[in-house]
Amino acid sequence: MDNPDNYIVNIFKNEIQIKRIRKELKQLEVLDSKEFKINLKQLSNNLQIIVEMQPVVPLNQGKPIKFCLYLDNKFPFVFPRVHLLSHLTKPTFADGRDYIEDVLHQQWSPSILLNEIIQKFPKFLDQVRHYKDDRDHLLSLGKYNLDQEYEGSLGLEDVEYFQCKEILSGRSYQKILQLSNSYILILEYQNKVLILQSFQPTKDLVKVEKIENSAQLTWRSDDNFRLQTVTPSNIDQFMDSILLYKTGASGKKIQEEEVTLQKFENFQIQKLLDSVSYYEKNLEQELNPQTLNSLMDSYQQAIEYFSAVSDEDFKEYVMRLQNLLGREDVQKILSNKL
Structure with missing residues (x-):
């Protein structure tokens, strides 16, 4: 992590703030550096703590995942904000929403330390992974603060x-x-x-x-x-x-592609994605020909739909189908059918 004092004295003027920030940033040094890579960046008169984590399958296409813990120059008299900078899902999370309450599962209070927030990032990613195919749920997470200052230089990947x-x-x-x-x-x-x-x-x-x-x-x-x-x-x-x-x-x-799109005008894509999740979970519990065939058919339908509407998500389902067909236990079941 960069020398924190260079940022502290430039951003925070109140002695109470300076003592608190120094202590908090010092505590970040005890975090596992293999799990959390910490960097600091000054944005205007505010502090951005960049937290880089290892890739989470199937999020972010195998690339590191970056969070931003954003501290206003009035911190800790105002709450910190949590932003995602990396592409994870579609619809995207890297759009400037603040996820502090979703990470904590409660409102922030000054008694909650920065290292406690960061250590909750992996559980938040588990939640994202669990709901990655539920678009309405993905949109329900996080919040924007209307009529307040908006930081337009966070480095969001998807805007x-x-x-x-x-x-x-x-x-x-x-x-x-x-x-x-x-x-x-x-x-x-x-x-x-x-x-x-x-x-x-x-x-x-x-x-x-x-x-x-x-x-x-x-x-x-x-x-x-x-x-x-x-x-x-x-x-x-x-x-x-x-x-x-x-x-x-x-x-x-x-x-x-207007004609092709008309074919899928009334297609219930969320129902199909729910079926995909259902069959994937069943297949984890028991591998059998019926569930395998249903899952492969669902993958094919998802690929056809997303390809027709020119949605990059079709690549995700192509990859899932390829990974499924590449499994030895799946190959044995398929060969027994021949």
Whole structure:
């Protein structure tokens, strides 16, 4: 870990803060360095503690997983925040949400130390792995803090930013849109501070239409629909990006595959993913031909669906099917059928 005093004196001014931070960062040195690799980074006047962990199968495609423990310069008088920087699932977790309460399973209090938070990261990843195919649950975790300062330089892997003008009641307002396949955020600078104004799940975006140099977004909320008009600095790049985050395909590719998509218009993908999880768990308990065939069929359906909607998740199910077929015990069952 870097020399912490260089960061402490630059960020924290109150003597109570300095003593607390020095003690807390010293305690991080006793963490298992093989399990938690700690680095410090100063962001504006705040401290970012980067925690790198070993890969967790099947998350992050075998790459190290990075958390950020974000300390405001008012810490410990304000709560720390926990962000994920790495790509883990789809929809993504690396979108700026704060997962402190999901990690702790309670509200933070000043009596909870930083090393206690970090040591709970592995259990949080177990939870993510357990629900990796439940999209609604993945979106329910974490929270955004509306009308508060938003850190736009965390190093999130799965987001993209666009300078835009939002048209409201005929007037134009300068905004920043953060795009991801989980949430779309509206940000605005106020007195040189980036403030989160609103956010909405990307799945609620039902239509994107290019009108000259603007984009008209149609949002669904319960049974109501809301129109939003934005004028990005690069409309073509914006359209490609927002459609990519929404569907996994560019605008051109969407038009080419409209017929294929209609085939899956009413397809219940969550029901299929639930079946995949069910058969995988059953197969762990008992390997038999019936469960094996059901699981392979479910994998094939998932591959077909995600390929049709140009969703990169199809690669995940191709890999699962390949791994399954590569098992010796599975090969024995399949050879007995021949």
